[in-house]
Amino acid sequence: xxxxAIKVKQNPxxxxxxxxxxxxxxxxxxxxxxxxxxxxxxPILCSIYYSLFNWSGMTSNMTYVGLENYQNLLKDNVFxxxxxxxxxxxxxxVPLEVTISxxxxxxLNDEKLRARTAYRVSLFxxxxxxxxxxxxxxxxxxxxxxxxxxVLKSLRLIDKNINWLGNAKYAMRTVVIVSVWKDMGxxxxxxxxxxxxxxxxxxxxxxxxxxxxxxTFFKVVVPMIAPTAGIILILCTINxxxxxxxxxxxxxxxxxFATDVIATFVYRTAFTSxxxxxxxxxxxxxxxxxxxxxxxxxxxxNALKGKLQKLQ
Numbered sequence: 341x342x343x344x345a346i347k348v349k350q351n352p353x354x355x356x357x358x359x360x361x362x363x364x365x366x367x368x369x370x371x372x373x374x375x376x377x378x379x380x381x382x383p384i385l386c387s388i389y390y391s392l393f394n395w396s397g398m399t400s401n402m403t404y405v406g407l408e409n410y411q412n413l414l415k416d417n418v419f420x421x422x423x424x425x426x427x428x429x430x431x432x433x434v435p436l437e438v439t440i441s442x443x444x445x446x447x448l449n450d451e452k453l454r455a456r457t458a459y460r461v462s463l464f465x466x467x468x469x470x471x472x473x474x475x476x477x478x479x480x481x482x483x484x485x486x487x488x489x490x491v492l493k494s495l496r497l498i499d500k501n502i503n504w505l506g507n508a509k510y511a512m513r514t515v516v517i518v519s520v521w522k523d524m525g526x527x528x529x530x531x532x533x534x535x536x537x538x539x540x541x542x543x544x545x546x547x548x549x550x551x552x553x554x555x556t557f558f559k560v561v562v563p564m565i566a567p568t569a570g571i572i573l574i575l576c577t578i579n580x581x582x583x584x585x586x587x588x589x590x591x592x593x594x595x596x597f598a599t600d601v602i603a604t605f606v607y608r609t610a611f612t613s614x615x616x617x618x619x620x621x622x623x624x625x626x627x628x629x630x631x632x633x634x635x636x637x638x639x640x641x642n643a644l645k646g647k648l649q650k651l652q
Contacts, residue, residue, distance in 0.1 A: 384631070390624040397610060397620030409625035418615075419626055421597055422605035425512070426630070429587075429601055430580040432516045437576050438569075441524045445531030446557060460532075464525035471522070475589025478518050479505060505591055508598035515590055515599050522586065523579070527572055534568035535561065570645035577641060581634050602630045 391410070394403040413419050444463055448456045466474065482488050482504040489501040504514040538561055546556045562569075584603035587593065593600035593608065608614050610623030 387624040387631075388628050390621050391628050393621040394619075395621040396618050398618060402621075405621070409622050410629060412622070413626055413629060418597065418600070419605060422593070422600045422602050423630070425597075425599065426581055426583075426601040426603075428512065429516065429519075429583060429599075430577060432512070433519055433580045433583075434573070434576050436516070436520045437524055437527055437580075438572060440520065441527035442531050444524070445528045445535055446561070448528075449532060449535045460528075463528055466522045467525040469522070471585035472589050474518070474522055475586055478590060482514055482518075506595055508595050511591055511595060511598045515587055518590065519580075519583065519586055527576060530568065530572050530575075531565070534565040537568075538564050566648065567645075570641075570648060574638060574641045574645065578634060578638055581630075581637070602626065606630075 392404060392406055394405045394409070395401070444459075447453070448460050448463075450456070453459075480486055484501040484503045484506075488504065489498070492498045493501070502510060504510045542560060542564075543556055546560050547553075551559065582603065583601060584607065587599055587601060588604055588607065591599045593604035606623045606627045609626065610618055610620045612618065
C-alpha cells in the first residue's frame with residue numbers, strides 16, 4: 341500500500357515536469373515554426389489560391405477560372421516536356437550523386453590517409469559557392485572556346501569544338517555533370533557521418549578474418565549505414581526535383597527546352613515575357629500540381645525506408 345501511495349504522490353510531479361519539458365521544447369521550436377509558416381506555408385497557400393485565377397501578377401484584375409488552369413496544363417506540351425525533363429534530370433543525377441559521394445566518403449574516412457581534411461574541404465567547397473557564380477564560370481569552361489574543348493582536342497577525343505550548353509544533344513548531360521560536381525559534397529558529409537558511426541572493432545575483425553576492403557565495405561559497412569542511405573536517397577531525390585538556380589544560370593531551360601524543368605517553366609511563365617504576357621495564375625497551378633507529385637514521391641520513399649529499416 342505504501343508503494344502505491346508513493347506512486348500516486350509522484351504522478352502529479354512527473355506530469356508537471358513533463359508539461360514543463362514539452363513547453364520548453366515548443367518554445368525553442370516556435371521560432372522555426374513561425375518562420376516556416378511565414379516564408380513557406382503562407383506562400384504555398386497563396387500559390388494554391390492564385391492557381392484558381394487568370395492573373396498576370398502585374399495588375400489588380402483577377403478573373404476566377406476555377407480548375408481551368410489545371411485543365412489547360414494537361415494539354416500543354418511545354419509543361420509536360422518540362423515535367424519529363426525534371427524526372428530525366430532526377431534519374432541521371434541521383435545515382436551519380438549518391439554513389440560518387442559515398443565513394444569519396446569511404447576513401448576519406450580512412451584515418452591513415454594523409455591530408456584527408458584538405459581533400460574533404462576541396463570536395464565541399466563547391467557546395468558553399470553560390471550557384472549563380474558556378475553557373476557563370478561553367479558557361480565559360482563548357483563554351484565552344486572553353487577549357488573542356490581544349491583538353492578534349494589535345495587528347496584527340498573530339499575533332500571540332502562543341503558548344504556543350506548550346507547543343508540540345510549535350511546540354512542536359514552537361515548540366516548533370518556540373519550539378520553532381522557542385523552538390524556531391526553535401527551528401528559526402530552525410531555519408532561520412534554514417535561511416536564514422538560504424539564501430540572500428542567490427543571493421544578490424546573483418547580484416548583479421550581475411551576480408552578485403554571491398555568485401556568489408558559491401559558485407560559489413562553497407563548494411564550498417566543502410567538507414568542513413570535511405571535518408572540521403574530521399575533528400576537527393578527531392579532536391580533534384582526542385583533544381584532551379586543552376587539550370588537557370590547555365591541554360592535558362594534551353595536550348596529548345598532541352599533542359600527545361602518545372603522550376604524554370606514556372607519562373608518563365610510567371611515572371612518573364614518569353615512566352616507572352618506573364619501568367620502568374622497558370623504558373624501557380626503548374627507549381628501546385630508538381631508540388632503534389634513531389635509530396636507523393638517523398639511519402640512513398642519514406643514509407644519504403646521505414647519498411648527496409650523494419651526488415652533489418
